[in-house]
Amino acid sequence: MAGTRYRGDLAINVLTYVVLIGLAIFCVGPVLWTLLTSFKVPSDIITANIVYLPTQFTLQNYVDLWSQSNYPTLIINSFIVTTLTVVICLFTGTIAAYAFSRFNFAGRTQLMLGYLVVRMFPAVLMIIPLFILLRNVGLLDNRLGLAIAYTSFLLPLFVWMLKGFFDAAPKELESAARIDGSTRLGAMFRIVIPIARNGLVATCVFVAIAAWNEYLFALMLTTSEGSRTWPVGLQLMVGEFNLPWGMLAAGGMISIAPVVVLFAIVQRWMVAGITAGAVKG
Amino acid sequence: MATLSLSGIRKKFGAVEVLKNIDIELEEGGFLVLLGPSGCGKSTLLSIIAGLEPASGGDILIGGRKVNDVHPKDRNIAMVFQSYALYPTMPVRRNIGFGLEMRKVQKPERDEAVDRAADLLQVTHLLDRKPAQLSGGQRQRVAMGRAIVRDPDLFLFDEPLSNLDAKLRVEMRTEIKRLHNRLHTSIVYVTHDQVEAMTLGTKVAVMKEGVIQQLADPQTIYERPANTFVAGFIGSPAMNFLDGQLDVESGKPYLRYGNSAAESLALPDLEQDVSRWFGKHVLAGIRPESMHFGSEGGATLSGIVDVVEPTGPDTHVVVKLGEQPLTARLGPRARPKRGDRITLSVDTAAVSLFDPLTGLRL
């Protein structure tokens, strides 16, 4: 707000910093605490008096989790499912987003709205039929099956976000390419996609993070270790095997590491995509 | 007592000095125009007068009262913005009366004042509409209504006509002048349009890079510009600058702009005292409108026609005097052909001479 710089301003600035730093601590504090916990020996965690900083720094929690449980399998499964999901969305969603962005056809708005409304369907409503359907097709408890199930709520999001990025790429370049002799297909691949590359990456990352983090569908649609993903596995360990806090913390930290890295890379573009879409919607 | 008095105003943004030592006095009922290109500091100066920005140094007095640290709402000023800044979620009536509402003026009084302002600006029929439903010109009036309703000591206008199309701009310009005549309130008006400055202002401050180039009434600025910047900024088409050497013959000065004897311009009616400049290089500023087709009078220029631009009411002719181009504004009937030799007679009383190195008027 364009204010005046008289004495009131200094007070407001101080207040702003208090608020921002307070919120930042509120947001990141719990994560940091968990990180600290993951480096603590059990005697530091299970004590009558809370120990704040670790008396000893240890990586044993990570080692134990990795070697004694099937955590590596879980991570690999999650990785495969996430990759499959992104690939499916990439191939089917990119061309759909392109069509929505570049072409005006009958029923376009309704269809776009339809894609949006689909996002509002309750997960629980779809989970049961999906369970039955996948079982009938033999894709239950299967990583590809789970990936396909994920596209049910991630594909509309993918198309919606990517369309926004395509809209921002100027149309004149494709017209110029077509005059130069390219087909529409050629124009799409050689011109638009390179320009919207940042948006494409950001959207893929967003979908990847959502697939990596997902719990509910995975819980319902996987039953055995062969295809179980890390959120289900980790929570199972807590519930059934009383996983010690240190190892739980370690597990959590391992799993959010990729998210943090990816997020840091594309954060700016993702935020732009989310806000632009919601504001226009 | 002057309504506005600025002395030694300086403004720095970080390391950049945007305003360097501004001194201005505006008498009561005066219309001060801050004129200059983008980036010259005029809008910053206006913000400082309003109190939206603090000055880095210097004093501001409004109505004789020092207001350096006074909040904008207590300076008894009103401002009209380039974007009008009307509150989009409020109807026009509330927009106009907002300042009074914030000062806890009771509703009946407020309504009366709003009605009077609306009447003055002919927007009474719009009072219940929202800004989004108004045209550009109507929004402009509402913005002015909001300014006049509090009867302040000083109006501040920040390029209010820039967002309007040409025709509307002329209409609103007249409207503003009429308002000024009627209310006699002092006005500080920022613009980059020199036509607005000339027609509206009683005093014009031409600014460049944070410095006032000349502060005077429009007539003086037009006829006796203080330097080449001011001379070139005012007037359209722009003033021509002829590079030459000032010589004297039989006590009368003349300008030699070329190598041959024919390429010289006699300057019999020159106002300036240029005796110290004889034999030196000067820039002669000649306005396009002070040249006429023909060769009566002693001062003539002769050259080859390069471009002819008929505009309807005039014809702009670019003439090449040797290597130097000169634009002349001739009558609508003048139709010289490209490549013709043309002779122009010059009204030398209107010629200004400048120092080529400093650009200052001699």
Added chain:
Amino acid sequence: MRGESQTLSSPFSPPSGWRRLNPAWFLGELSETRFWMYLLLVPSLVLIVGVVLYPTLYGVELSFQTMRLNRPANNGFAGWTQYARMWGDPVFWLSLRNTALWVTATTIIEFCLGLVAALALNRDLPGTKILSVLILVPYFLPNVVAGNIWALLLDSRLGVINDILVHLHILDGYKAWFADPNTAMGAAILVEAWHGFPFFALLLLAGVKGIPADLYKAATIDGAGRISQLRLITLPMLRTIIAAAVILRVIGLVNSPDLLLILTQGGPGRATEVLSLYAFQTAYKDFNFGYAGALSVVMFILLMIFAWGYVRLSKVNED
């Protein structure tokens, strides 16, 4: 429209003769037809119809059936039986109340925190960038991790928050936040709000940045203080964004029981049982697909009514 490339050799066309066999060429030619735009949509449409629409319709159909995976004998068409059962099911009504409480409280807290964050970030003081990334963190954390983080923080024996509160003399002893029916909902709301407020902060920040600075200058000259400016300029102009954010968030909250599944599983004693959780557990633990389907359908319908009603309300308010 395609230029002369058909007769001249161009980098886009393979040598003749092999033409019809080259998929790239074939697709290229296809892209010039009128049907290209529809072709582009087909793959995703197929997926969506197959993975979303069909299951949803099937889910609705299920709600009219009795289907228990572990008691297949009774399976078959059941008409309105499931819905009738719902009407008389006290847990259903309890879950509705819990859902309303949970959604309303969480949304309000998230909005307030998000607004404060957005206004603070908007001042663009030095360091804003880093702080904004930090503030965004909770939203992108997986539910599993977020839930467990707070489970540890609020643990009845090991929770650091308990420790801090005791040191500050706000509490006398450690509290079992999730075991006490009185505080479980509150604690869950806190965690969910922590997780979701960055969403509001993001959207509101985008909205606030769209408000022209001149409006605030004019308001300052008119004599409006900061609070008045917030009340009369900022908030009214954010109305549409607030509506969009609220609808999106409410839908998200109602639809997904993830956090509660991890934190409380609906306990203690159904104190935090929300409708989506109830439906999920009916399917996952009881294998009562028919009833779960009915519960989900009802949830969906209520959500649609809310969304429609809210949009109407905010449109009416605008005029």
